Amino acid sequence: MAEEINFPKLPPLFVIRATAGVRAFLKRLHNRIFPQQFVLMEYATAFWISRAIGVAAELNIADLLIDGEKSISYLAEKTDCKEEPLYRLLRALASEGIFKETKNHHFALTKMADALRGDQKSMKYFVLHHLGQHNWELFGELKHSVKTGENAIKKLHDCEPFEYLQSHPDNYKIFSQAMTDASEMAVVTLVNDYPFSNFKKIVDVGGGHGFLISCILHQNKNIEGKVFDLAEAIVGTQNTFKKFGIENRAEAIPGSFFETIPCGADGYILKNILHDWSDEDCVKILSNIHSNMADDGKLVVIETIIKKDNKPSFGKMIDLQMLVGTTGGKERTLDEYTQIFNLAGFKLNRVIPNATPFSFIEGIRK
Ligand SMILES: C[S@@+](CC[C@H](N)C(=O)[O-])C[C@H]1O[C@@H](n2cnc3c(N)ncnc32)[C@H](O)[C@@H]1O
Structure with a gap:
């Protein structure tokens, strides 16, 4: 059921x-x-x-x-x-x-x-990931990251952030569930404040456990969807599809977005993906999408947008997490998004803000 x-x-x-x-x-x-x-x-x-x-x-x-x-x-x-x-x-x-x-x-x-x-929708895994031993140690190295620009995972474990998770499946599970916890909190506005119903086929690039795409497909009975993520991240994604009764229209596909992207969809969603990567890597990911997307396709990036003011901002704080925990990742200004979109062949079409700290940043082919 x-x-x-x-x-x-x-x-x-x-x-x-x-x-x-x-x-x-x-x-x-x-x-x-x-x-x-x-x-x-x-x-x-x-x-x-x-x-x-x-x-x-x-x-x-x-x-x-x-x-x-x-x-x-x-x-x-x-x-x-x-x-x-x-x-x-x-x-x-x-x-x-x-x-x-x-x-x-x-x-x-x-x-x-x-x-x-842990027995109901909660932030338990979000807390376990962000305040657990691993991330606590990363923040202990904030000064190192500020001085050198190098992330703390490189310093402490001598590997890339997602390589670390791939070689620590228990941490990867907590990380993916933490992302789902945060998505569950935001999903009501994320699902209703963008016109997903205009799409026929969507791919959630780096969609992890598949919660967001399950909610979109659940609301829009005519859409087919794919979650594309590293093999270790999609353990259990099929179960999410079953839970929401969308398993006949949804698929979880393992792979790396630096090598390939499922082709032919008209909507490519990237929620909290680009902030994990340097400008150069973002352009690689977006260019891969550009060459695989349907002609009339759209890119839907969901990220914070940093404003040049001195006001309190979730984005400016999570940016420090990106500093210690990713290789070159960061929260970006609208100008910075425009630039990486351009370099990958996209025009930044519009921005749709919503009640969450994340905006929809839509791209179309230039
Ligand atoms: C910050 S999480 C965001 C997850 C999800 N989109 C969300 O918002 O809840 C980043 C995601 O990118 C995935 N990822 C990292 N490297 C990847 C790669 N090379 N190819 C595909 N997915 C990757 C991770 O497994 C993870 O699920």
Whole structure:
């Protein structure tokens, strides 16, 4: 029986934008009013809570609380931890609304802690990937990357980022599921804010577990789709197709986009792909698509667009992840996208913003 997709209900875009505007204003006000040492200290110590969330995810605390509140001694026994330090971890998290101390040394889930559960749509794998040991070590090398431009995987493991994942299948699984967690959060707007229904055949290039393409095909019964990704990344993609009842119209094809691309489709989606690669590599990937795409085909790149201002931006922060974790990858300005599109034979046709930090950047043949 195919799974129904329960798209999360989002307020209209103007409400989201207005709320974000008010929040940014209050934050600027707070930062201006409070002593600057205090404001800076808050930013500087933000990693305390990040790492604590990561450890709680690694210890599966949220899963242990699904049936109801539990005592610290129960949690310590199940996680193989000492009671006192585990209590201090959970007390710190509860102070930020992640878990709740219900009575003396007993903890329960909160709405935010629900997002760490493994038995439902959640951000558990996103947290495990970004705040786990591997990525933590990469960020420990941020200074090296800033000084040399070299990514931390090269320094620590002497290999390319995706080679590292290919030789560590457990990490690759967590990485791919982390990407799916993030996609699940964004999918309601990504599926509805671009006219995918105009396509007959689409390829999700680097589509991993196939969640995005499954949602697009589920909404558009006349489209056929392919996920094209490295063999290690598409373990389980067929299961996603089955889950959504689209297995007769969808296929998972292993391969590298530097060598080949499935041909003849009229829509090629690249979500969070180009930010992993240098300009030169992006032009190679896009040129490969250009030579395999149907004549009237379109390229749909989904990425952040960096603006030249001093405003808070998800893109400017995730760009640091690209610095430590990719070879030459980065978040780009619109001019930079225009340039790589041009070099690969595409004209940047239009940009469609939406409620997520990612925009649709559409390309057509020049
Ligand atoms: C940042 S993830 C994005 C995944 C997915 N598009 C999403 O947004 O959830 C990058 C993807 O590119 C894939 N990838 C990396 N190198 C590749 C290559 N040479 N050929 C095809 N896919 C590749 C990875 O396996 C991974 O699934």
